[in-house]
Amino acid sequence: MSNQKEVLLTEEGLQNLKDELENFKTVKRHEVAERLKEAISQGDLSENSEYDAAKEEQGLIEARILTLENMIRNAKIIKTGETDKTVVSVGAKVT
Numbered sequence: 001m002s003n004q005k006e007v008l009l010t011e012e013g014l015q016n017l018k019d020e021l022e023n024f025k026t027v028k029r030h031e032v033a034e035r036l037k038e039a040i041s042q043g044d045l046s047e048n049s050e051y052d053a054a055k056e057e058q059g060l061i062e063a064r065i066l067t068l069e070n071m072i073r074n075a076k077i078i079k080t081g082e083t084d085k086t087v088v089s090v091g092a093k094v095t
Contacts, residue, residue, distance in 0.1 A: 007071045008090050014075050021068040024061055032058045 032054055039051035078090055088094055
C-alpha cells in the first residue's frame, strides 16, 4: 500500500504540471548552474552572497522538481464531462 496521496487533476492541469516540470529541468536548472559557475569563479565562497543565493535557489528548484514528479506520478484524471449533474463533486461547476 502506497502512502502517497492521489492528486486530482484535469487533463489540462496535468499538462500544466508536465510543462512546469520540463521548464524546471531544462531552463531553471541551467540558469542556476550558470549562476553557481559565475559565483564560484569569483573566488572565496565563505563570504560570497551570490553563491549562497544560487545554492539556495538550486535547493528550491530541486525540491519543486521532486514535488512535481510526485504529483504527476500520483495524478488521477478527473473527467469533468462525465459527472453526475445532481451531485457536487471535484471538478463540478456549481451556480
